[in-house]
Amino acid sequence: MPTIEKFSSKETGSKPAAKIRGTIAARDVIAELEKHILVDGFKIVIDLEKSRGSILVDAPSGREIVDLYSFYASTPVGYNHPYLSRPDVEADLLAAAKIKVANADMYSVQYATFVDTFARVMPLPPLNRFFFIEGGALAVENALKAAMDWKVRKNLAAGLGERGTEIIHFERAFHGRTGYTMSLTNTDPKKVQYFAKFPWPRISSPYIDYSLPAAQRAQAAAEKEKLAEKQIREVIAQKGPDIAAIIIEPVQGEGGDNHFRTEWFKTLRSICDENDILLIFDEVQTGMGLTGKGWCCEHFGVMPDLLSFGKKAQVCGIMAGPRLDEVKENVFRVPSRINSTWGGNFTDFVRSTHFLRIIEEEKLVENARLKGELFQSELQNLARKHPVISAVRGRGLMLAFDLPNGTMRDAFWKGSYELGLLVVRCGDRSIRLRPVLDVKEDTIEAALRIMDGECRRLNT
Secondary structure (H helix, E strand, O other): OOOOOOOOHHHHOOOOOOOOOOOOOHHHHHHHHHOOOOOOOOOOOEOOOOOEEOEEEEOOOOOEEEEOOHHHHOOOOOEOOHHHHOHHHHHHHHHHHHOOOOOOOOOOHHHHHHHHHHHHHOOOOOOOEEEEEOOHHHHHHHHHHHHHHHHHHHHHHOOOOOOOOEEEEEOOOOOOOOOHHHHOOOOOHHHOOOOOOOOOOEEOOOOOOOOOOHHHHHHHHHHHHHHHHHHHHHHHHHHHHHEEEEEEOOEEOOOOOEEOOHHHHHHHHHHHHHOOOEEEEEEOOOOOOOOOOOOHHHHOOOOOOEEEEOHHHOOEEEEEOHHHHHOOOOOOOOOOOOOOOOOOOHHHHHHHHHHHHHHHHOOHHHHHHHHHHHHHHHHHHHHHHOOOOEEEEEEOOEEEEEOOOHHHHHHHHHHHHHOOEEOEEEOOOEEEEOOOOOOOHHHHHHHHHHHHHHHHHHHO
């Protein structure tokens, strides 16, 4: 495949990697790992020095691969962005890597700089209270704890007793694989099977069906919304004070890149306001510019009470709005109600600060919008050319399409990899694309050529 997005050694400041005693040779990495762990991912050993932009290089073979996977959408910019090779930036990152500070109890210039930068580059007023932790599932977990604490304290004050810990959630949701979140996640049974879970209310997911003709989608979604709203209101009528929150992904990623209408989010906001329930948006995947806005909920003009984030932020956490302060002693005011040793991750704070500066200086949220429009248009053209592709959909660079069935989807995924393209599977028969925010047009063109070739192969 053609070499694209090349940077010169002078531009990147790259130097030959020094041999570290005990380092495993790239050709031996997979075999060494298999001695101790389950190696079920891509059989790729990433070359950290040679990978550039959206091109991932496999160290043993030197093979170049177009990366539309970006570590499950967790990488904000391409590999070895020139900014990161500036001597002052490298020194900053190295200093942070030497000491892992317990940020929950020990403060630093780096921590304060990150918080200030995060609040400026990715603001979502009035959600101005932050909490940081390592891992997207733990971000969701602590959003749930914040909601439970808020609701139980309200119930106690109203004389209703210590109750209010149930969470309304949706079919096809993925919110993580930790304690509370396993009661919400219901995409792949093997991810939660046999683990202890709570029987919390699960509602049908009224997502837009892109397999329908465009003229029929809104009405079909509206009908599903009516059913889902009826289910929610029946749960509230039955359980009332037991319900702490409703949680939803603005786009259900693993569940199939399922999108919702603005009207649905407005309905959820109204239900929560009417019934003293908190609205939680899980933006671990959709946040940090991926959809062409800082936060996906900005597309709908609907503000949650709590928002969980992670992935592209490099560090995970939650943001909280003013409704939490309806309870004076909420988890953001009382020490140790929610906490962890690391309080996020010190090195991640520093790296995120620099990524946020790149996003701001290069206007990458806008780039995500523009390149997303271009990419989606070209995918529509690909679908017209190859009927095996259908239901092209997306916001910004959060893109997906369907294959006729799961078997063909898996064949497309595997075949694309063999041709030099990394993509991700989701739902029953969907492929999702997750380019970095600074993706270039030549990357999109290269990816489309590979997908076109794979479609031709599937058609034979």
